[in-house]
Amino acid sequence: RSVKDQRIDRAVGVGKKIVGAFGHSWKRQRALQAAQKELGLPEHKLITECCTRWGSKQRMIQRLLEQEKAITQVLAADKTTRHLMLTWQDIQVLDSVSAALSPLLEFTDAFSAEEYVTISCVKPVLQMFNNDLLKVKESDTPLTKDIKTAILDYMNKSYKDSVTERLINMASLLDPRFRTEYFSESESKAIKVQVMSELEHLVSNQGSTATGVSETLPTSAGDQTSQGAAKKPKKSLGSFLKGPVSGKTDVTAERLLSELSSYVNSPPADSECDPLLWWKVHTVNFPNISRLARKYLCIPATSSASERLFSTGGNVVTCLRSSLKPTSVNMLVFLTKNLKT
Structure with missing residues (x-):
């Protein structure tokens, strides 16, 4: 909610296009690996944002900033992708966003x-x-x-x-x-x-x-007697002592x-x-x-557990299982989430 800004939208949009350009071209991926080795950068793949995964935008931004020099070197060598290069304004915006969101990333994972x-x-x-x-x-x-x-x-x-x-x-x-x-x-x-x-x-x-509970038990016994018992059962000595002792069990x-x-x-x-x-x-x-x-x-502190359950339900109810009854779906989802092999 706090990341609604035109500057951020533009920088993140360019970043997603960059990730897409590398993701759909094995040649660019190979060139990126070579640039990473040449510049001494970690050989990490780029990460794209996923709207259903918390923190994915921040992870994408962090990876773009980490590999910014290698990405620029690869994109600059190809005239068809030079327009995707991050400007200094984009880098400044992404740095600002990363500085604000980085402290939240680990807590988001922990609370999920x-x-x-x-x-x-x-x-x-x-x-x-x-x-x-x-x-x-x-x-x-x-x-x-x-x-x-x-x-x-x-x-x-x-x-x-x-x-x-x-x-x-x-x-x-x-x-x-x-x-x-x-x-x-x-x-x-x-x-x-x-x-x-x-x-x-x-x-x-x-x-x-x-x-x-204590009042219910004699009632059921009475029902059984009325249904055909020959004589009323005698009280045992313990039945006189089963009541709570006054002043002993009351939690004040x-x-x-x-x-x-x-x-x-x-x-x-x-x-x-x-x-x-x-x-x-x-x-x-x-x-x-x-x-x-x-x-x-x-x-739970967050709705992540419920969201995972919906995902599990989507995986259970496939096209081949579209005729399952609701009770069967509930049982399958329950077993999928709780049955440990």
Whole structure:
């Protein structure tokens, strides 16, 4: 959204044409390899932009800037491609774009993952962008400053929604690597109140579920009796003792608050540790908070997982499978994504 500029459109458009010119000619590819060896440049192939792949435009720009001298040498030797040579204005624009977008590239890849927790890292990364990586510097060109400012404005507005902000705050607190590290004092108090509210709700639901199950069992037994049982079964001694002992199993607000305080004040986990494994080990110490962590830390930070699922569905439902029923398609997509050989 921040890269909407005529100068950028022109420079990127020329870059795509250059990549296409080399991609459709094996002679130019051979000449490029020779130029790379002559100039001592890495023997890398050019990369084209793909609208469905995050970061592909930035990778294309980086590769064009890396191979700019070799590309110019090859294009200048052929009069049919000299018009594709990047001008100094184009190179300056691409440099400015690359300087602004390069810090985001690795984070984009990291947030697109599915095998580890990502939602809890949103708040720390946003703070890092605002305070360091996307902070405007005096050495930045005017275009780089404009791009950085536009990116920060867009990201900050996107995560200022109350529901989204509450979600990322909860996830950050429930990650043992961060907890309250990235909260102000007022934010820390507010998020603790939200956690306490959710913990009490979870505990009350757990109690009502247990009560509902215990009430359902005698009903089913009564149905069986009415359907042909000869006599009413006698109660065993254990049936008189199966009810909860009052004052022993009730989880009070004081106990929940004590558990939360103990969790918040305990030493933070290593920044490289897996929070899911950490919770697996420490569930005994924080049984109620671990249930809350299981609820929030499974949420992906981006829509990449859903986009991959749509791609999988497109690969499953081919022309030869156009008559499949929806239920069959759902099962095939599920097996394709989850069945490990």
